[in-house]
Amino acid sequence: MATVRMTQTMASDIEIAAMKAWNNTNPSPEKNPELQALVRQAVLRMPAIAKIKEIADDPVVKELVDGSNTRLTGYLKPFADSSEVSEIFLEDIPRTEAPPSSHWQTVVGYDDDGRSTTQEFTEFNMKIEFDTPIVVPCVDSWMNFDVHYTHLHPDDRVAIATKATEAYVKSRDHSKKQSDFRESIQQVIKSCNTVKQLLDVWPAAEKLLSADTIQKLHKKVTRKIDADAVRERANFDPNAANQVILTNSLLGD
Secondary structure, eight states: OOOOBOOHHHHHHHHHHHHHHHHHHSOOTTOOHHHHHHHHHHHHTOHHHHHHHHHHTOHHHHHHHHSOOOHHHHHHHHHHOEEEEEEEEEEEEEOOSOSOOGGGEEEEEEOTTSOEEEEEOSEEEEEEEEEEEEEEETOOTTSOOEEEGGGSOHHHHHHHHHHHHHHHHHHHHHHHHHHHHHHHHHHHHHTOSBHHHHHHHOGGGGGGSOHHHHHHHTHHHHHHHHHHHHHHHTTOOHHHHHHHHHHHHHHOO
8 A cells, every 4th residue: 555645635535525424314303393383373474574564554554655755655565575584583472492502502701811701691692594485574695584582472482492402502502513423524634644544543534535645545556467367477486586696695696
């Protein structure tokens, strides 16, 4: 097996391939159909949206909006406008997981010795994507649709907070495992000066190597195969030839 030095480019390519393999076998938990369905239903029956639709459907408002363009109609027109949104940003969701938990710690600063200072938080934000868009009023297509937790109907809040907390914890777990795996890959690659050293530590890493690297790695093996072919074509017996040279050396010139 030829000696192939571990270059920065090669190390980066191996890390990228390793992370791609990890991501393929550990899909992100962000897609949560149950939470998606709960939030979809809750957004469509938000009291604020119901009131906006009520205003937009009022005959007086309709007449004003459809009439002349004035300052008053300019303020009323957004009530009659609507757009499709495929994601929402739900803000200040109260967590339902009991403390203490490392999931609910965030770094807020560092002391004089460089040690991090953490603070526990009780609320969090979450982006929720819909497989099919929903139509909401007063939102242009270019806008982010953000919804505060307290804007939801009271009957919907607890179920959403519970499912959102579960999803958040799973997402944090997934991110932590992903980060730990990446760090372990980086460390093992960093500790190896050659590809052979990496394969001695982690044989399965050969599946992550480029075709060019594998070709370089097995270069000497290819040469040996070629040498055997030469011997066969020439009907050459290396043992007999070696014996001739050795005997000649013993006899002297």
